[in-house]
Amino acid sequence: MGLFDMFKKKEAPAVPAAPAAIEAEAGADVLCAPVSGKAIKMADVPDPVFSGEVLGKGCAVWPEDEVVYAPVNGKVTVTMGHAVGIMSDSGVEVLVHVGVDTVNLQGKGFTGYVKQGDQVVAGQPVLKIDRSVIAEAGYKDCVVLAVSNSAEFEAVELAVEPETTVAAGSVVVKVKRK
Template sequence: MFDFLKKKSKKHLLGAPAAGKAVSIKEVNDPTFSEEILGKGVAVIPSEGKIYAPADGEIGMVFDTLHAVSMTTDYGAEVLIHVGLDTVKMNGEGFEGHVKAGDKVKKGDLLLTVDLEKVKAAGYDIITPMLICNTGDYAAVEAMAGKEVTAGDDVLSVEEK
């Protein structure tokens, strides 16, 4: 009866894109990510090479080198998942894409697979930042880091203005 008095929650939770350890974005050894130049977020040190959709939405772009994927959630957050650091230099070797631009995805859908051992053997860090590129459109973007996660566990909170 008094539903109009209830404030609708404007907070959205994004799941971990991979199983592993969720860490602060500040721990990423690349200033583009650690200084939040591309947006606020969280990072996961993956324990397995499967990258999943953190929320329902639409794939914006899958990089030709398959090291990164962008998507827009159903509520408008522009998400970038970047597998490893400088992995663009691998030219897709060890990476396999499972989605393409324009695909609609649900939280938990498989986006990419990556051979983590191949990435490490090539000398690259496997830490996987997940950013909200349109951070300025939100009142708050907060990481839930410092814990072991399975893919899909809540790691990022996005609060609408």
């Protein structure tokens, strides 16, 4: 390595190949389930930040699978290993956050399929989670779906009965505009 090699810009790591997309019931005022599993009210998420709706209203899903899909059509605003932020094409700011305290894993057990600035469509894979890594670390693996700009809407509501098993890509949250 020469002296000037240390000043060269490092290439961003390549995004791994993602599994196939699924069909999703995308719409301007709905959020699709990011995973298949049991949908719960935000108040039932075992984390006070989410259950207290500090980061927005929405819901969570106890996952049955390990692939997490985009809940809306939009632009990826942030990726953090265990979480993906998306600004939907209709102006809904969505945070998809996997697990409780999983930030402590520092990315271990998570594979990202998107990067900041990417355009995504509902049903497109955004993350893969290794549920066994999360469980072995003693963390919960619920997948939270939060509308971080909830105050801009009249309502952000669960679109299914709590404790209902939902399929990834099906509507789980409805947003009502003011």
